[in-house]
Every structure is written in C-alpha cells, then in structure tokens.
Amino acid sequence: MKQQLEQLQVYSAGMSEAALKKKTGYTGFFTKLASNENPIGPSKKVKEAIVNALHSGLNLSEYPDSEATQLKEALANFYGIQSEQLFVGAGLDEVIMMISRAVLTPGGEILTSEGTFVQYNTHAIIEANEIVTVPMQQGRFDLDAFLPKISDKTGIIWICNPNNPTGTYVDETTLVNFLKQVPTHIPVVLDEAYFEFVDAPDFPNTLHLQKQFKNIIILRTFSKAYGLASFRVGYAIASKENVDVWNKVKLPFNVTTLSLIAAEIALEDQAALKTYVKMNNKEREKYFNSKVSEHFLPSQTNFIFVKTDDPESLNQLLLQHGIIARQMPIGVRITIGKPEDNDIVIRALESFFKA
Ligand SMILES: Cc1ncc(COP(=O)(O)O)c(C=O)c1O
Structure with a gap:
C-alpha cells in the first residue's frame, strides 16, 4: 500500500x-x-430519450464512444468554444481525480481553502502531495491569504465557487485581482458544480476570463441542476494543451453510452x-x-x-x-x-x- x-x-x-x-x-x-x-x-425528455434509445436498437454490448464526441460537440456549441477544450468524466469526481493524476508530482503541494470539497485533498494525498490550506473568512474563501502560500511546489490551486459546503461565492473583482497575481504556470481550478443556481450579478464569468487567464480550468457537472447524479457526467473546460495531457491518463471508456445520451438531452432541455x-x-x-x-x-x-x-x-x-x-x-x-x-x-x- x-x-x-x-x-x-x-x-x-x-x-x-x-x-x-x-x-x-x-x-x-x-x-x-x-x-x-x-x-x-x-427531465421528462431525458427519461424518454433513455427509453427510446433502449427500444431503438442501441447496442449495449459495444463500448461507449471513448471521446464523448457528440456530447462535446453539443457543449462546444452551447458555450461557443472548441470541442478540444472539453474533457468529459464520470462525474466531476473523476475529472478531479484525472487532473490530479496528470498534474501532481510526488512531493508537490496543492493550495486550497479549509472547509471546501474534500476530493481535492483526497487526490493530493493519493498523489503524495502536501495539502496547503487557508482558513475561511466568515465561511468564504480568502483569496488574499492564498497569495503568500503559493510556492515553487504549488501544483494546483483549487477554488470551489460557489463553495460546497458553505454556499458562499467569490465575486469577479476578487477573483480577477487574485488571478493577476498567480504565476501563469499554475493551474487554477474553478469548481463550478453549482454554477446553474447562481443569480448573483457579480459572480465571475469564467468562460470570458479564460480568454485572458489561460491557466483557468472550469469544472461543471450534470449531477446537480440537471438532475443526473446517478448517470455520472461532469466536464472540464480548459486549454487544448491541458486536455491533451489529461486524455493520456483518462480511462478509455469512462462514461457510459446511456449517460452520454442523458447528458446531451439534458443540455438540450434548457x-x-x-x-x-x-x-x-x-x-x-x-x-x-x-x-x-x-x-x-x-x-x-x-x-x-x-x-x-x-x-x-x-x-x-x-x-x-x-x-x-x-x-x-x-x-x-x-x-x-x-x-x-x-x-x-x-x-x-x-x-x-x-x-
Ligand atoms: C463542489 C463539488 N465538486 C464536485 C462534485 C462531484 O460531482 P459529480 O457528481 O459531478 O462527481 C461535487 C458533488 O457533490 C461538489 O459538491
């Protein structure tokens, strides 16, 4: 062990x-x-699509599309980005694991807040990394306090926004101010699993910010607002270069055929x-x-x-x-x-x- x-x-x-x-x-x-x-x-349309797929000769004995081609195309159209910028996993849990596996080298560090989603730490431990954490300020990420903790060993900065379990968020001005001071070789992962529920007008537009800050990685999922937790589909939006690297560590057939169908229809059914x-x-x-x-x-x-x-x-x-x-x-x-x-x-x- x-x-x-x-x-x-x-x-x-x-x-x-x-x-x-x-x-x-x-x-x-x-x-x-x-x-x-x-x-x-x-949604009703998702359930119908699954039933129809089963009745219309879908071959369940074949492996799923390892590249999630159609779902990536649908997401790329939805966001106005390139398919090559997308990495699809069996839930964000798997995406978090794959990023950690591809990026973290033993003896390195991750940097995150106390009181956030535990999987960032789990995979840091598995990859023999130190976990450097910053206390929260009234249940919020304190990004100013992150800055002095960035070191030569920092492999990934994890920001959960809005944060699980506190529900609080980092606004765009605070995030931009932070990103400007982070060395550009360090990936900053913005886990937006709860993005669809946000109605705060000053919540960061990370897709837009990604044009300026190429080291941003955005995580989103079909498990929460889309109601597909049992299907296990999540994705990262990042630079093509990053996605190419993660594809090397990805399991060949990580997302099932029915899950890909469910996610595609759910995305369509806005x-x-x-x-x-x-x-x-x-x-x-x-x-x-x-x-x-x-x-x-x-x-x-x-x-x-x-x-x-x-x-x-x-x-x-x-x-x-x-x-x-x-x-x-x-x-x-x-x-x-x-x-x-x-x-x-x-x-x-x-x-x-x-x-
Ligand atoms: C912040 C955050 N990230 C990622 C996940 C994992 O989600 P998924 O179901 O896509 O694996 C969760 C699930 O609770 C979460 O709260």
Whole structure:
C-alpha cells in the first residue's frame, strides 16, 4: 500500500432510507437532503430519450464512444468554444481525480481553502502531495491569504465557487485581482458544480476570463441542476494543451453510452433546467425569509449551511423528523428539497433554535 493512504478515510456518503431504518428503526416520513441532488430528478425528455434509445436498437454490448464526441460537440456549441477544450468524466469526481493524476508530482503541494470539497485533498494525498490550506473568512474563501502560500511546489490551486459546503461565492473583482497575481504556470481550478443556481450579478464569468487567464480550468457537472447524479457526467473546460495531457491518463471508456445520451438531452432541455432552478431559488428565498435565517450562511446554491456550535444535536433532531442532512464540524448542510420538504425542515430548525 502507498504509505500516504494511511491518512485517508473511506468516503462516507449521505445515509439512505434503508440505512436510517436499520440504524434507528424509523419508518415515518423520510427525505434525503444530504448530497445536493435535484429532488425532481431528470427531465421528462431525458427519461424518454433513455427509453427510446433502449427500444431503438442501441447496442449495449459495444463500448461507449471513448471521446464523448457528440456530447462535446453539443457543449462546444452551447458555450461557443472548441470541442478540444472539453474533457468529459464520470462525474466531476473523476475529472478531479484525472487532473490530479496528470498534474501532481510526488512531493508537490496543492493550495486550497479549509472547509471546501474534500476530493481535492483526497487526490493530493493519493498523489503524495502536501495539502496547503487557508482558513475561511466568515465561511468564504480568502483569496488574499492564498497569495503568500503559493510556492515553487504549488501544483494546483483549487477554488470551489460557489463553495460546497458553505454556499458562499467569490465575486469577479476578487477573483480577477487574485488571478493577476498567480504565476501563469499554475493551474487554477474553478469548481463550478453549482454554477446553474447562481443569480448573483457579480459572480465571475469564467468562460470570458479564460480568454485572458489561460491557466483557468472550469469544472461543471450534470449531477446537480440537471438532475443526473446517478448517470455520472461532469466536464472540464480548459486549454487544448491541458486536455491533451489529461486524455493520456483518462480511462478509455469512462462514461457510459446511456449517460452520454442523458447528458446531451439534458443540455438540450434548457426549459426543464430553468424550471427547476427557478423552484430551487424560490425555495432558497423561503429559507432566507424564515425566522431562523440568521443562522445561515448566504447561499448561491441548492443547499443551505446552518451554523451551530452543536451540529450533532441539530443533525439528530433532523433525523428524528426523517430529514437526512450532512453534519459538518461547524454546522449542518441541508439540500434544498421539494417545497413541502423544505417546510418540514424549516419547522425543525425553528424548534432547534427555539425561534
Ligand atoms: C463542489 C463539488 N465538486 C464536485 C462534485 C462531484 O460531482 P459529480 O457528481 O459531478 O462527481 C461535487 C458533488 O457533490 C461538489 O459538491
């Protein structure tokens, strides 16, 4: 075994209904709000496309298109970029792994914030890199504090924007000011898994910034707003040179044929995306208009970060109401669900904070 793996824990995913039942014997109302999934699911058109594909002689005994040609073309048209700038993976989890594998050399460093998505660190450890982190400022990335931590060993800078688990974001002015000071040979990955939920006007237009800052890598996924988490499709937008290198380490047939079809149709069905995002953002507003909103960090995503000194008790109380959320060291992250489920969550939070 690689010695550094001793530092790693097995990833623990949000509890399922079956696991909750087994653990607590609970059989009442249940909602899983632990993994920032879309509670509506894939659009009708996506489901129909999958069924039609199965009935129209799709050959499932053949390997999928290793280059994801059609999906890349569709994404390239959608964004007005070249197909060669796209790297498609089995979810962003795989994209993050592939970038780490291709870029990080043993003994190097990654630079990121405390309190962000854990996979950046997992792959740094696997690749025998040091993790250099910067504390958050009120639940936000503190990019000014990143600058003195950049060293000759820095292999990748990871910025999760908006951030999981806090829901906060870095604005365009702050990001540009930072990028101007980062040596251009260091890749800056902007993980925008929650991009589609953002409505802040000063959120960075990273596609545009990429023309000026060639070291930017943008990550987006079909798992969140498009509701395709089970299909596993995510992608990076980067320079052709970067993508060429990552293709060398990529698994030959990483994304399944049905997943490629689902992603293509989901991208086409922008009306369904808009409907869900509208619902999510309206429900987000409902949370922020509630009596307990002072306990939340601001959110540009499909989840709410609830601050508390006692995350364990809050999580337990939510579990008693059949709500599976995600306990964190300084709070609990709750995915925004269907309107009726959010009402139950808000009532539970009100009882916790005695609001
Ligand atoms: C910030 C962030 N990046 C990446 C991922 C991984 O997403 P995917 O389902 O595309 O692998 C997640 C999933 O929760 C996430 O929150």
